[in-house]
Amino acid sequence: MIGDIDARGSVRKVLVLGGGSAGLLAGLTLKRMVPGLEVELVRSSEIGVIGVGEGTTALFPAHLFGELGIPKERFYREAEPTWKQGIRFLWGERGDYFYDFGFQYDAKFPGMERAAGYFCDEDCDDLNETCAMMRRGKVFLTGPLGRPLIRGEYAFHIENAKLVGCLESLAREAGVELAEDLLEGVETGENGVARLHFASGAVREADFYVDASGFRAELIGKALGEGFKSFEGGLFCDRAVVGGWERTDEPLQAYTVAETMDSGWCWKIEHEHYINRGYVYSSPFVSDDEALEEFLRCNPRVSSEPRVVRYRSGRRERSWVGNVVAIGNASGFVEPLEATALAQIIYASKWLSLMLREGGDERGRERYNDLMGKAWDEIRDFLAYHYKFNTLRDTAFWRHCREETSLGDFAGLYEMYREVGPGPELVTALPFHPNIYGIEGYLAHLVGMRVPYRVRGEVRAGDREMFERGRRRVRARVAAAVDSVEALAAIRSEGWRF
């Protein structure tokens, strides 16, 4: 956790509009990282929260437990997360591969000259321990006493209502003042927002405002009119039908499933007592009724009333305008295929805290907007890779994706891959450094989907044998791994220490 450093600039009081996961994470992070700030958060239970957004990336536990110093015991008790080690893609020509938070295709087993990705034409399983565990329904390696080793790059599945409830109590305890009220009017001024008028009659004023009002974008969009950069030209899905059922005897898997559907894809998120499914689809290609019919056909156990969520893929031209920063869905949204929204909220909250600690001046604002813009655009392009090369189904939607998806700023990376395959020189084709996914993220999908490349080159004698030997060692190491049910029992047992 970062120590007691106060904001140096003129920002003393911040008002956060919105109490979904974005507003709460932003408020909590600001209060922890800039303790001298006065932070008030106002939200309306009449409007409520979006209620989706249940898969995290590995950044989430690292931020909560590392930077913010939230006690693990407390978080596990209140938010009741299950572990997510990655995503299982039922996708591409291969039809089934795993993507985790570590390295597979860009890595080498000891002694190998070439990266493992070169040897994955037939089989891409067991390239590292995490993926080998996911394949076998396991979640963590065990230590000498047979206890799970809960460490490394793991993420969570968390029910949205439980996450919001837990973040509320953490934020309150950290000193964030929480208020219930409905925003009715915004007075703007030279510097952006001057004051906010609420249904209760209260008028609230602050030096700085965080717009975390979700897709309504009350401050950045409605009041300040900041432009929206649409990604609809490259990412074609715009709706999701969401539903689920109470778990009975299904194994509790430590991964999200992303499964190809006729006009989009379907997630499966594993909570301890509930299985959540959502079909993300493209409304020009399928009606809501047809999507619902396909969703229920694939998920006959759905027992909750399915609901349709509409969204627009894209981002604000600038997330920080005057004295307003938009965080969460108010800032942008790039469909949930890689569960990136909570990670973006964390990046945004951290960068904002750092900029405010430095005074929150014009230079900081420009840096912030540049960083956030690049991050959103990279996620757009990363998702584009998923759509462009998925050959699993031959429907109008998928043909359109293959033909029309633009790879944006990351097109050069594919051009080079097409020539050289999973080689180290790919790093020179990255448009900027550092980027979010490195080379590994792109290779996971290119090799995972068996996207062809031209030059195979000589493979040094012995490399394949070392590759197979490495995979055998991986399999041996995961033989004693535990599954999620065993790991949950362990952390709830008497005497357990994180």
Ligand SMILES: Cc1cc2nc3c(=O)[nH]c(=O)nc-3n(C[C@H](O)[C@H](O)[C@H](O)COP(=O)(O)OP(=O)(O)OC[C@H]3O[C@@H](n4cnc5c(N)ncnc54)[C@H](O)[C@@H]3O)c2cc1C
């Ligand atoms: C289909 C779908 C699936 C998703 N899956 C994932 C996922 O797996 N992983 C992930 O990280 N993200 C996912 N997301 C994104 C997810 O929505 C966000 O991560 C997250 O929930 C942030 O929401 P938010 O706080 O910005 O907005 P919301 O939850 O909508 O919160 C908005 C807040 O603003 C308040 N508010 C709005 N207007 C007013 C007003 N006038 N007055 C007072 N208060 C107001 C509301 O009451 C509420 O408290 C998904 C999104 C969609 C659409």
